[in-house]
Amino acid sequence: MQLTGSLFADASAIYGNGLSTFPDYPAEIRAPHGTVSGVSGFQVHIGSGRVTTPGDFCDLLVAMNPAALKANARWCKRTAMILVDEDAFDEAGLKKAGFTTENPFAELGVEDRALIVAPITSLTKESLKDSGMDQKAILKCKNMFTLGMACYIYSRPLEPIYAYLEKKFSKKHPEVIAPNKKVLDDGFNYAANIQAIPDTYVVEPVSDLPKGTYRNITGNQATAWGLLAASEKSGLPLFCGSYPITPATAILEELAIHKNLGAKTLQAEDEIAGICTAIGASFAGNLAVTTTSGPGLSLKSEALGLAVMVELPLVVVDVQRGGPSTGLPTKTEQTDLSQALYGRNGECPLPVIAARSPAGCFDAAFQAAKIALEHLTPVILLSEGFLGNGSEPWRIPSMADYPEIHPPFVKGALAEGERFKPFERDPETMVPQWALPGQKGFEHRVGGLEKNHAGVLSTDPENHAQMVAERAEKVARIARDLPALEVVGPASGGLLVVGWGGTYGHLSTAVSELKAEGVEVSYAHFDYINPLPANTEEVFARFDKVLVCELNSGQFASYLRGIYPQFNYVKFGKVQGQPFLVSEIKEAIKKEI
Amino acid sequence: MPNLTFQDFKSDQAVRWCPGCGDHAVLAALQRALPQVSHALGYEKERYVVVSGIGCSSRLPYYMDTYGFHSIHGRATAVSTGIKVANPTLTVWQACGDGDALAIGGNHFIHAIRRNIDINVILFNNRIYGLTKGQYSPTSKFGAITKTSPYGTVEQPFNPGSLVLGAKGTFFARSLDVELKLNEEILTQAALHDGTSVVEMLTNCVIFNDGAHKELSDPAVKADRTIVLRDGEKMLFGKNREKGLVLEGMGLKAVTVGEDGYTLDDVLVHDAHTDNMGLHMMLAEMKGPELPVALGVIRNVKQVTYDDGVHDQVLEVTAKSRIHSVDELLHSGSTWEVK
Numbered sequence: 001m002q003l004t005g006s007l008f009a010d011a012s013a014i015y016g017n018g019l020s021t022f023p024d025y026p027a028e029i030r031a032p033h034g035t036v037s038g039v040s041g042f043q044v045h046i047g048s049g050r051v052t053t054p055g056d057f058c059d060l061l062v063a064m065n066p067a068a069l070k071a072n073a074r075w076c077k078r079t080a081m082i083l084v085d086e087d088a089f090d091e092a093g094l095k096k097a098g099f100t101t102e103n104p105f106a107e108l109g110v111e112d113r114a115l116i117v118a119p120i121t122s123l124t125k126e127s128l129k130d131s132g133m134d135q136k137a138i139l140k141c142k143n144m145f146t147l148g149m150a151c152y153i154y155s156r157p158l159e160p161i162y163a164y165l166e167k168k169f170s171k172k173h174p175e176v177i178a179p180n181k182k183v184l185d186d187g188f189n190y191a192a193n194i195q196a197i198p199d200t201y202v203v204e205p206v207s208d209l210p211k212g213t214y215r216n217i218t219g220n221q222a223t224a225w226g227l228l229a230a231s232e233k234s235g236l237p238l239f240c241g242s243y244p245i246t247p248a249t250a251i252l253e254e255l256a257i258h259k260n261l262g263a264k265t266l267q268a269e270d271e272i273a274g275i276c277t278a279i280g281a282s283f284a285g286n287l288a289v290t291t292t293s294g295p296g297l298s299l300k301s302e303a304l305g306l307a308v309m310v311e312l313p314l315v316v317v318d319v320q321r322g323g324p325s326t327g328l329p330t331k332t333e334q335t336d337l338s339q340a341l342y343g344r345n346g347e348c349p350l351p352v353i354a355a356r357s358p359a360g361c362f363d364a365a366f367q368a369a370k371i372a373l374e375h376l377t378p379v380i381l382l383s384e385g386f387l388g389n390g391s392e393p394w395r396i397p398s399m400a401d402y403p404e405i406h407p408p409f410v411k412g413a414l415a416e417g418e419r420f421k422p423f424e425r426d427p428e429t430m431v432p433q434w435a436l437p438g439q440k441g442f443e444h445r446v447g448g449l450e451k452n453h454a455g456v457l458s459t460d461p462e463n464h465a466q467m468v469a470e471r472a473e474k475v476a477r478i479a480r481d482l483p484a485l486e487v488v489g490p491a492s493g494g495l496l497v498v499g500w501g502g503t504y505g506h507l508s509t510a511v512s513e514l515k516a517e518g519v520e521v522s523y524a525h526f527d528y529i530n531p532l533p534a535n536t537e538e539v540f541a542r543f544d545k546v547l548v549c550e551l552n553s554g555q556f557a558s559y560l561r562g563i564y565p566q567f568n569y570v571k572f573g574k575v576q577g578q579p580f581l582v583s584e585i586k587e588a589i590k591k592e593i
Numbered sequence: 594m595p596n597l598t599f600q601d602f603k604s605d606q607a608v609r610w611c612p613g614c615g616d617h618a619v620l621a622a623l624q625r626a627l628p629q630v631s632h633a634l635g636y637e638k639e640r641y642v643v644v645s646g647i648g649c650s651s652r653l654p655y656y657m658d659t660y661g662f663h664s665i666h667g668r669a670t671a672v673s674t675g676i677k678v679a680n681p682t683l684t685v686w687q688a689c690g691d692g693d694a695l696a697i698g699g700n701h702f703i704h705a706i707r708r709n710i711d712i713n714v715i716l717f718n719n720r721i722y723g724l725t726k727g728q729y730s731p732t733s734k735f736g737a738i739t740k741t742s743p744y745g746t747v748e749q750p751f752n753p754g755s756l757v758l759g760a761k762g763t764f765f766a767r768s769l770d771v772e773l774k775l776n777e778e779i780l781t782q783a784a785l786h787d788g789t790s791v792v793e794m795l796t797n798c799v800i801f802n803d804g805a806h807k808e809l810s811d812p813a814v815k816a817d818r819t820i821v822l823r824d825g826e827k828m829l830f831g832k833n834r835e836k837g838l839v840l841e842g843m844g845l846k847a848v849t850v851g852e853d854g855y856t857l858d859d860v861l862v863h864d865a866h867t868d869n870m871g872l873h874m875m876l877a878e879m880k881g882p883e884l885p886v887a888l889g890v891i892r893n894v895k896q897v898t899y900d901d902g903v904h905d906q907v908l909e910v911t912a913k914s915r916i917h918s919v920d921e922l923l924h925s926g927s928t929w930e931v932k
Contacts, residue, residue, distance in 0.1 A: 014929045160927070206931075215928045229919045239679050241671075259907045260914030261922065264678055266903075269704040273671040276664065276701070280644070280675025283662055284683060288675070306665050395931075396923045419605075437660035437676070437683050440639045445604075445654050447663025448647075456606070457655065 001064065004143040005042025006391070007161050008150055013216040013393045014160045016205025017046040020358075020505065021391045022054035022579065027246070027329045034088075034096040039071040046154070048204040052357070052505035054390065056581040059201075060153060062146055064088060064120075066097035066104050073108040081114040081198070083149065085142065087121035114198045118190070120145055127186040131179040141183045148187020155202045158184060212395045219358035219387035220247075222394070223291075223317055224254035226365025228261050231287045233366075234373050234405035238263040239286040241277035243270055243296060246329040247385040248319035251291040271299035275316065279303060282312040283446070285436040287369055291317040294336045295326060297380075298343070304378055305344045308471065310446040311423065311432055313372035313407065317365070317381045319388040322577035331577030332386035334501055334551040340380040341530060341559060347468050349475045351375070352530040354382040354501035359394035361387055364527065366402065373407040375431050375478055382529075384502040384551075386579050410435045410442055420444050422455040423467070430474035476531050485533040489515070489522035492542035495592050499549045500526040500556050503580055507549055510585035521589055529556070532563065540567045547572055547592050549585060595631045599624040601638055604658040615770030615796030615805075616650050616717060622776035623686070623715070624657070629777070630684075630784040642683050644673045646698060648690035649724045650717035650796070667698025670705045673712045674899075681900045684784065685712040691732040692722050695751050699731075706760040708899035709788040715780070716753055716791060719798040719805050727801035739801075753793045754877030758870055758892065764790035765877065766890040769810050770797060775821060775888065782890050788898050809886055818881055822889035824865040827857065830885050837861070838884075845875050847884050865893040 002023055009021045022043040031038030045055035057077045063069035065088040076082060082105070094104060105111040124142040131138070151158055162181055169177050191197055217225075231238035240263065242252040256265040264286070268274040275290045282288035292300065297318045307314045320336045322328025340352045351371050355364035361383055368381040410433045414420060420442040423432050435442035444455050450467060452458040487496070488511065499507040504525050511523040524539060526532070540546055540560075547570045548557035554571035561569055572588040574580060602624040610616045630636060641659040645651035647666035654661030660683075664672045673687045694702045694716050705712065721739065722728040728741040732753065736745040757765045764786045766779045776794070783790035795806040809818050820830035820838065828838040829850075837860030838845050848855040867873075873892040880886055916922050 010927065014927065016929065016931065163927075209931045211931055213924065213928050213930055215923070215926065225919070225922060228922065232919045237679070239675065241675060258916075258922065259910035260916050261919065262907060262911070264903055264907065266674070266678060268671070269700050272668060273674075273701050273704070276668040276671030277675035277678070279664070280662070280672035280677075281679035282675075283672070284642075284676045284679035286679040288679075302665055303668065310662070396928065399918070399920045399923075436680075437642045438639055438680065440637065443639060443658055443660050445661035445663065447654070447661075448665050449663060 001040045001143065002042050004147045005044055007147055007164060008156070009044050009391060010164065010216055011151065011156045011158070011160045012044070012046045012203075013214070015157060016209075017203055018049055018051035018206045019216070019391075019393050020045045020051045020054045022386060023389045025330055034065050034067050034093055036067045036071050036097060039068045041068070041072060046203050048206055050206065051392070053509050053582060054579070056583050060150065062150060064143070064146070066093045066099055069104055070097050070099070070108065073110045076110055076113055081116060081153070082110060083116045083118065083146070085120035085146070086117045087119050089117070116196050118149070118194070123186070123190060124183055127183045128179050131182070133176070133179055137176070141180060144180050144183045145187035145190075148184040148189075149191040152188045152191035153197060153200050155200055158188060210395060214393050214395050216391050217359050217362075217394045218250070218389060218391040219355065219361040219383055220250035220319065220389070221254050222359055222361035223355070223365045223381070223383060223388070224251045224258070226362040227255070227287070227289055227315065227369055228258055228263060229362070229399060229402060230366050230369030230373070230405060231262065232399065233402055234287055234369070234407060236285060236287040236373070236407070238289065239266070239278060239281035240264070240289040240291065241266045241268050241274045241281065242291045243268050243274045245271070245293045245296045247321055247388050248291045248293045248296070248317065250388065251317060251319070271296040272303060275300040275303040275307075275314075278314055279307050279310070279312060282307070282314050283310070283437065287373065288313065289315045289317065291319070293319050293321050293329075294323045294339070297336060297339055301344050304350070305346060305348050306448050307378035308344070308348050308350055309448050311376045311471070312378070312446075313376055314378040315365070315368045315372050315381060316378060317368075317383060319383040319385060321385045328577040330385065332384050332502070332551065332579055333575065333577060334382070334384060334503070335555070335575065336382065337529070337550075337552065337555040337559070340382055347472065349472050349530065350377055351379045351475055351478055352382065353379065353528050354526070355387055356501060356504035356525060356527060358387050358390045358392045360504070362394075370403070370405050371478055371481075373405050375429065375474060376408065376434060377475060382501055387502045408433050410439070414441050419454065421453050422446060423451060424453045425470060425474070430470055430477055479531040479534045482528050482531070482533050484535045485524050485526065485539050487522050487524050487539060489520055491522070493522055494544045495521050495589070496540065496543035496546050497521055497523040497549060497589060498526065498546050500529060503549060503551060506580040506582050506585055510582045510589065513582065514586055514589060519590065519593065521593065526556070529559070537564055540564060544568065545570060545592060547589065549580070549588065551575065551580065595635065595637050597628040597631045597638060599628060602627050602657055602659065604656050606655045608656050609652065610649060611799055613797070613799035614649070615719065615794070615798070616653070618770045618773060619715065619717065619776065619794050619796065620653060620656055622773055623780055626777045626780035626784065629781045633781070633785065636684055640682065640684050641686065642676055643686045643688065644669050644676065645688040646690070646693035647724070648693045648722070650688050650690045651693060653688035667693055667696070668701060669693065670698060670701035670712075670714070674705055674708070674710050677710055677712055677900050678903055681711070681904060687712055687714045689714065689716060690723075691716065691718045691720060691753070692730040695731040695753065695756070703756065703760040706757055706762045706789045706791065709763055709896050710899040711787050711789070713780075713783045713790045714792065716793045717796045718753060718793050719796045719802055720750070721798050721802035721805065723798050723801055752878060753791070754891065755874065757791045758874050758877055761870070762791060762892065763788040763894050763896050764890070765793070765873070765892045766791070767793040767795065767877075767886075768888050769795050769806060769819070771810055772888070779890060782893065786893055788896055808881065818885055819888050820885040822863045822865070822876065822887055822891055824863055824890065824893070826863055828861045828863055845879065845884060865890050868894055
């Protein structure tokens with residue numbers, strides 16, 4: 001189902017539609033087939049305008065078995081079409097999905113939708129009976145038959161899918177290309193012939209898109225590429241030490257491909273080794289990265305403190321998932337914010353930034369690396385499962401438009417007898433200078449024990465107080481380099497809607513839909529969480545109330561209240577392992593007006 | 594050719610180990626070995642990086658006038674690995690203790706050895722937690738009475754040598770803190786070896802485990818209870834080198850040359866370079882009273898290093914790829930134009 005969905009998305013992207021996808025799948029690799037908990041889903045939202053969310057409710061539900069119908073029927077619009085494989089809706093299938101009557105549609109209250117009940121399995125078998133493929137391989141093709149049907153309904157061209165099949169199988173299994181194309185065509189033609197399909201749709205390409213070359217990209221891929229871009233712009237080789245963890249693994253996998261761009265990846269023996277190898281690589285002068293998800297970030301806490309103490313650049317990507325503990329590994333949440341901000345011993349501040357969309361992960365990763373390298377600090381980049389796995393079309397930028405990255409390397413040579421002081425700071429930025437092993441005369445020692453500016457161990461009370469304050473001030477002054485917080489809608493008024501990270505698509509859609517309905521509210525989205533944009537306080541002061549929307553129980557709201565207690569905050573949280581619905585945000589906003 | 598002396602490797606920091614601690618001697622041996630390594634390989638001082646974890650011995654980087662990284666408990670091996678992969682021209686030394694490397698850091702320790710990353714690990718084994726003031730460690734002897742085992746431990750210790758060889762280590766040596774000359778020799782060989790070199794230094798903790806290795810280091814018994822192995826030399830020991838090791842049945846046996854029909858020809862010749870792990874494992878596991886404890890370089894074999902593997906692959910993939918910039922990467926695969 002994941003492949004079918006992404007092929008439909010790719011075909012739509014190439015056709016020029018606005019697009020957003022959301023794969024939603026169980027944690028098990030081969031979850032019990034036919035059971036409701038084992039349903040693997042792929043949500044695609046296409047449009048002839050800009051699309052920023054995978055959508056709340058669907059126009060077409062494709063359910064390959066009764067369990068899939070049961071798990072998703074509630075997301076069907078009143079006017080939705082439901083396409084099912086009749087062959088899977090036998091007694092056994094219905095029973096396995098927990099249906100108690102023979103009519104699953106009535107049982108779910110969706111019998112009034114446009115139902116397309118097609119014997120997809122039998123038709124696929126018939127289509128491929130002379131293909132020479134074995135029965136198991138033939139059955140795998142039923143998704144391709146269904147894809148053909150969906151392409152007919154939404155007037156999608158099949159050529160991009162042909163191209164995919166040719167590219168994917170030309171080397172290893174050229175014999176399956178023709179049968180797959182045939183079954184795709186047969187599905188398309190079947191849908192055209194049966195006259196059971198009430199409507200077909202033409203979703204025109206987006207007409208007002210900026211000119212340029214576009215591609216489809218997932219958040220995890222964009223994160224990896226943004227880091228590679230920072231490596232190029234800084235001239236430092238990329239080193240990624242990581243341990244596989246859902247849903248962040250794809251970043252490590254993606255970086256492992258790009259050795260051609262000098263990327264070195266080390267699949268570590270555990271999460272701690274992931275970050276510690278990265279810290280070592282940073283000490284030696286690489287752009288060091290470690291990628292993980294919530295539980296992995298917990299394991300990295302002590303080493304993160306070390307990176308703060310030794311003042312070395314490091315990017316830690318946390319693709320958040322449902323927690324606590326192992327939680328919901330394949331589901332999305334924003335529940336690691338407090339951990340990112342505070343989850344270390346001692347007073348240990350570090351920059352935290354968040355990605356707002358799948359393609360936005362590119363810029364967020366680039367920025368995280370730039371801040372880390374220029375301010376000599378670990379940076380946590382918060383992504384989300386929803387962003388990492390989700391995809392959207394992306395206008396490919398030119399690297400010429402991205403800034404150079406200039407780490408504060410030591411300049412010149414030391415005077416005779418002078419010792420390098422590893423923690424002596426630039427008075428403007430509070431950033432020390434960076435000397436790399438191999439540089440003659442700059443030998444120095446760093447470590448987790450408190451030191452003075454000269455890098456000598458010190459337990460002196462005043463020195464400790466000063467170093468704590470200086471490390472905090474170094475992070476705080478990063479705000480000077482950050483873009484101002486922007487307000488969409490009226491610059492002042494009763495209500496300011498606030499969000500951060502991957503809720504951007506849903507929040508901005510909700511606000512613009514409300515505006516179209518005549519309800520105008522203001523909206524500000526945070527990409528930078530620590531430090532906050534310098535004008536945050538000034539913006540908040542212009543509103544009576546700040547509605548903080550986030551996929552947790554109010555962690556950002558509490559953080560804001562801690563820094564700016566003078567404002568009136570209202571929390572709107574959701575902790576279901578699922579993204580927001582645009583509709584529920586609209587309701588929440590209306591309630592506060 | 595760099596002309597360095599041990600003075601060049603002494604930092605300006607006061608050494609704060611307890612008087613009589615075995616770590617002083619190991620530090621001195623390292624400071625004397627590095628000029629020899631530099632002379633042999635043409636390494637300038639700034640090429641050296643000394644990394645450590647947490648514990649008494651992990652203070653060592655502060656006493657070396659090189660680049661140094663005093664990391665966190667158990668993780669030195671991971672930090673060293675990252676340094677070496679990031680910049681393979683650096684020569685990485687690591688100081689860690691028995692608790693640091695074998696308890697909290699056991700995982701990193703065995704995986705570094707498995708990968709054969711080119712780092713030099715000095716494992717200070719005093720069989721006790723010193724910095725936390727006297728708790729048993731993974732190398733404390735069975736029954737050891739310590740602050741956390743007031744009635745004696747009920748757990749078996751690790752033999753670090755078995756662990757290294759079990760992880761298919763390519764270099765393992767063992768010595769006593771007091772053997773200054775031997776230690777210079779061993780540490781130099783460790784540096785010359787490409788791959789993970791582990792040198793177990795049996796050190797004394799004068800405060801919490803005094804006499805930790807007295808049964809070996811006591812001058813009265815040392816010659817009979819230890820054997821110094823050197824590649825290509827007969828395995829002889831004893832005050833007058835009258836004893837030797839022979840292979841009998843499935844194991845090693847200590848014999849006296851000229852007695853019971855054993856001649857010098859029967860005595861094994863040490864081959865540190867053989868791939869065969871079997872005899873190296875037997876040598877590493879020797880213990881009294883029947884057998885002497887092996888000192889010296891027990892195993893030293895060639896095998897491709899992890900850092901070379903990583904860099905060769907980068908070069909190989911780069912040579913084959915058509916993508917050499919991020920702009921080219923962004924435009925690779927399926928794209929479409931909006932006009």
